[in-house]
Amino acid sequence: MSNLQAPILLVTIPLLAAFFAALGGMLHRKISFPIALIAIILSFHQSIIVLLKVVNDGVINYRIGGWMPPFGIEYVVDHLNAMVLVVITFVSLISIIYSKLIVERELPDKIPQFYTLYLLLTTGLLGITITGDAFNLYVLLEISALATYALLALGKDRALISTFNYLILGTIGASLYLLGVGHLYIATGSLNMADLFRILPSLSGNSAVMVGFILIIVGVWIKMAFFPAHGWLPNAYTYAPSSSICLIAPLMTKVSVYIMIRIMFSVFSAEFTFANIAWQTAVVWCSVIAIIGGSLQALAQRDFRKMLTFLVVAEVGYMVGGVWLANEIGISGAILHILNDALMTLCLFLVAGILIFKTQRHQLMDFRGMFRKMPVTMGAFIIGALSMIGVPPTCGFFSKWYLIQGAIEAGRWEFMAALIFSSLVNAVLFFRIIEIGHFQHETDSHDHAEEKISEAPAIMLIPLVVVAIALVVIGLYTNDIVTNVIQHAVPVL
Amino acid sequence: MESVTSIKPLLAILTSIIVVVPILLSRKHPNVREGWSFLAGFVKLAIVGSMVPLVLKGTVIEYTMIEVVAGVALKFRVDAMGLLFALVSSTLWIVTTGYSIGYMRGLKEHSQTRYYCFFALALSGTIGVAFAANLFTLYLFYEILSLATFPLVTHHQDAEARASGRKYLTFILGSSIGLVLPAMLIIYNITGTLEFSNSGILSAGMSKGLMSVLFFMFIFGFAKAAVMPFHPWLPAAMVAPTPVSSLLHAVAVVKVGVFSIFRVVTGIFGIDNLRMFELGTALCWVAAFTILAGSLVALSQDSLKRRLAFSTIGQLSYIVLGAALLSKQGMTGGMLHILMHAFGKITLFFCAGAIFVATGHKYLSQMVGIGRRMPVTMTAFFIGSLSVIGFPPTGGFLSKWYLLLGTLEADQPLMMFILLSSTLLNAAYFLPIAYKAFFCSDEEAQFEQKIDEAPIWCVAPLVFTATVSVGLFFFPQPFLDLAKLAVQGFTGG
Structure with a gap:
């Protein structure tokens, strides 16, 4: 037990700031951005403190309001979620700075609303990650989901219909999760994860527990768009406004993977997960299909953002498959990929946002002549692409290693x-784009001597770099x- | 073996990465820009050269940057073989920079700043491969080289460049990701290390099937060595400006391929293992096929650069054969051939480029009597041909001599026969060019008697390399000593 308040601060700062961003926005719409920015910087700072504390001193148990578990809500920070917390606050920080100009252009009359939702989503994701309570997790899952629906629905074209589609599936997923938690509560009388972990082994033959486990896992799979429940993701993300997609796309699936790992190894045990139900082989095969199918569908796209969304689906396959390999190296790889994939997805969506900001378009062909016009953006794009390909x-x-x-x-x-x-x-995917950027010029004039650089503004470029x-x-x-970090987060198998 | 720690290998690699910045900054002043390339070239050569005395004493120079994965570090080790290769590449970089000035300015090529930047990066990749202490580091720089050469190959940015660029990447990147990467990971999984060791890291207890599969995954995966059937990228890459073909596709890139094969044969598999499983003999036959087929195809090419490319394919397999013979003399010959072929072939490419700059001709059928107009160039061409064929008094004779001794030592008389017949083929496709350039009737000749050579920046480099080709016959030190020293290390005595 320590007196460190960082675990609660890093969640409550953005939550409180969400209210102030809404209230302040009524006075003047320019106030919301600095409030949100400061809140996220503070939250990022707290998450770093938490990570360092965990790395140096081990697991932190924080009891909210001093209530003893299993009655009160407990925040448990171990190596796994300490890392995910930093990822969330980092991505949130990067994309709030980056999207300032985009928000002003895309949603000029909804700026306070945007930052309120943005902060709520960040709060929800942080809460999901830090909580040690299975029901509290559900509440925060819904908070972040509601904020996501609202943010996605701000997009153009088919945004409304695809968000509705996501809302239906997301709600089904969350309901399955809740139902599963209900099963566990009936069987054990507890919602605290550590408590459940202690009680569940004595109920190993219990069919209610078994069904509860399956319901939770399937619910989380729907949330993370794991094959075959991935259908909602590409459309929902493609038509999203680029102001919020840089927060949503890198984090939502990764946090869901985190939930899956948490449930598998901290609520249940590795032994229960892999030994009691003989579906490990099938799950790995599903992730194989997710990876191959996602990659192939990405290949068929002409729209850059849609291509990226299918890659997100494939990357989910990487992580789920890695966890269900059921060995320490595979699980390490999956956890490492939560960090790496969040950053590389972020990098590529930032590039997509800049492309849209500068050209209003997001087809692959719109990369014509980009190496000449936006060398810095394209340099970052190449690094993101190489990371996706897996080049050291x-x-x-x-x-991938x-x-x-x-x-x-x-x-x-x-x-x-x-x-x-x-x-x-x-x-193939990325070199096709590099080819377009390298070979095709917007004008036919081969006037190479004169270089017309027209980069994005620094406030977008610096986060990308x-x-x-x-x-x-x-x-x-x-x-x-x-x-x-990761070695301590992997269960002993 | 004694080893010292020194940052020199890293500095040698970084020189040509850092120089990209001043090159970019001085893009408006071509003379200053090329001055930077020269400066970096001389600095690099000085650093590489300063390591020769120490290495000749049998000392190994090591530098570890960072451990990236358990047991695998980004680490450099300078031994005799790596130093031999680095010495060749960095010397020829300076020569080629001079030649580039003549060629690129002579033809008023576009995007010269980009050209010099990526050229410098490509050299870093090459030296990185030469100094890599383990398979991971080698792979990293191998990929950097693949990527850095793409903009050079596709310099003209037209439809032909685009098609060739695709072929180039498909073979080079596809094979390294598809074959080398999995083979490397499997070896790491078995041994827990990727460090090159003089007797190999695989144990003799491995099954023959697995070892053979892994072995050929490396041989074909290093497609830069252009072992058939993984050779078609090399003729396609001839679409690049000639200085690129000269340095990269006669020296740096292709030699990186054979160098990697040499490293894997000696440092990963180990000579004893390969002997025991008779994999050396299998590789001999693959190399023999490529030697003969490459030479035969070269006979029928009318485009001078394509004829040189197919000749390169054949000659590269000489080096592969040298490794595959697994005998002392054979390996010495293989390593020497890296050097001798480099100087001989770069001379020939320089000549091809000089002819193109001076006359605009690419095809041999248009070059009858060209010796009347460009006597210096064509004399150099004749000397370069002799060296590639292996005629005294040129350096090529020495490497071929050792290779032939190697076939006897390894008791492979058939291979000796193949080498000799290839020599005849080489003579058949090279000598008529030089002969027709000088000895033809006035009616046949397509050129006037007036001497009109290419610019001095084009001619001086090729005179230099031709002279060195002859000089190496009389003074093969320190290269011969380095090669013998390296072989001593591998064979343990």
Whole structure:
């Protein structure tokens, strides 16, 4: 027990700021942005404190209001969620700075509403990650989902209909989760995760517990768009406004993967998860299909953002498959990929946002002549692309390294083949864009002497460059991240 | 073996990465810009050269940057073989920079700043491969080289460049991701390390099937070595400006391929293992096929650069054969051939480029009597041909001599026969060019008697490399010593 207040602060600061952003926005619409920005900077700072504390001193248990578990809500921060918390606040910080101009242009009359929702979504994601209570997790899951629906629905074209589609499926997923938690509560009388972890082994033959587990896992799969429940994601993300997609796309699926890992190993046990139900093989096969199918569908797209959304689907396959390889290396790879994939998805969606900001379009063909016009943006794009392909020293290579090691260890050659296949398809995908940017000029004049650089504003460019550099730096420090953080987050199998 | 720690290998690599910045900054002043390339070239050569005395004493220079994955570090080690290769590449970079000035300005090429930047990056990749201490580091720089050469190959940015660029990436990137990466991960999984060691890291207890599969995944995966059937990218890459073909596709890129094969044969598999499983003999046959087929196809090419490209394909397999013979003399010959072929072939490419700059001709049928107009160039061409064929007094004779001794030592008389017949084929496709350039009747000649050479920046480099080709026959030190030293290390005595 420590007196550290950071765990609660990092969630409550954005929550309170959400109210102030709404209230302040009534006075003047320009007030919301600084409020939101300050709140997220503070929250980011707190998450760093928490991470360092966990790395140095081990797990933090924080009892809200001093209530003893299992009656009160407990926040438990171990190595796994300490890392995810930093990822969330970092992504949130990057994209709030980046999207300032986009929001002013896309939603000029809804600025306070936007920042309120933005903060609520961040709060929800942080809460999901930090809570040690299965029901509290559901509440925060819904908070973040509602904020997401509202943010996505602000988009153009088919945004409304695809968001509605997402709302239906998301609600089904959340309901299944809630139903599963209900089963567990009936069987154990507890909602505290640590408490459940203690009680559940004595109920190993209990069919209610078994059904509860399946319901929770399936619910989370729907939330994360895991094959075959991935259909909602591409449309919902494609038509989203670029102001919020940079927060949603990198984080929503990753946080769902986090929930899955948390439920599998902290509520239930590895033994229960992998031994009691013989579906491990089937799950890995599903992730193989997710990876191959997602990659191939990405290949069929002409729209850059839609292509990225299918890659998100494929990447979910990486992580779920890695966890269900059921060995330590595979799970390490999946956890590492939560970090790496969040950053590389962020990088590419930031590029997409800049493309839309500058040209109002987002087809692959709109990359014509971009190397000449926007060299910095395209440089960052190449680093993001290489990370997706898995070229060292970008971080994407190293999570792939661990995942493939896990596949070899488990003898799951189909998973290894799918990962290599996806690397090859990604190479085709991204080099197709590089080709368009390199070979095709908007005008036919071959006037190379005069270079017309027309980059995005610095407030968008700097966050992008920071992320691109992070992709390489994190790649090089993989071993430190694994030994200091991830290794402690992996259950002993 | 004694080893010292020094940052020199890293500095040698970084020189040509850092120089990109001043090159970009001085893009408006071509003379200053090329001055930077020269400066970096000389600095790099000085750093590489300063390591020669130490390495000749049998010392190994090491530098570890960071451990990226457990047991695998970004690490450099300078041994005799790596130093030999680095010495060749960095010397020829300076020569080629001079030649580039003559060629690129002579033809008023566009985007010259981009050209010099990526050229410098490509050199960093090459030196990185030469100094890599483990398979991971080698792979990293191998990929950097693949990517850095793409904008060079596709420099003209037209339809032909685009098609060739695709072919280039498909073979080079596709094979490295599809074959080398999984093979590397499997080896890491088995041994827990990727460090090159003089006796190999795989144990003899491995099954023959697995070892053979892994072995050929590397041989074909390093498609830069252009072992058939993974060769079609090389003729396609001839679409690049000639300085690129000269340095990269006669020296840096292709030699990186064979160098990687040499490293894997000696450092990963180990000579004893390969002997025991008779994989050396299998590789001999693959190389023999490529040698003969490459030479035969070269006979029928009318485009000078394409004829040189197919000749390169054949000659590269000489080096592969040298490794595959697994005998002392054979490996010495293979390593020497990296050097000798480099100087011989770069001379020939320089000549092809000089002819193109001076006359605009690419095809051999248009070059009858060209010796009347460009006697210096064509004399150099003749010397370069002799070296590639392996005629004394040129350096090519030495490497071929050792290779032939190697076939006897390895008791492979058939391979000796193949080398000799290839020599005849080489003579058959090279000598008529030089002969027809000088000796033809006045009616046949397509050129006037007036001497009109290419610019001095084009001619001086090719005179230099032709002279060196002859000089190496008389003074093969320190290269011969380096090669012998390296072989001593691999064979343990």
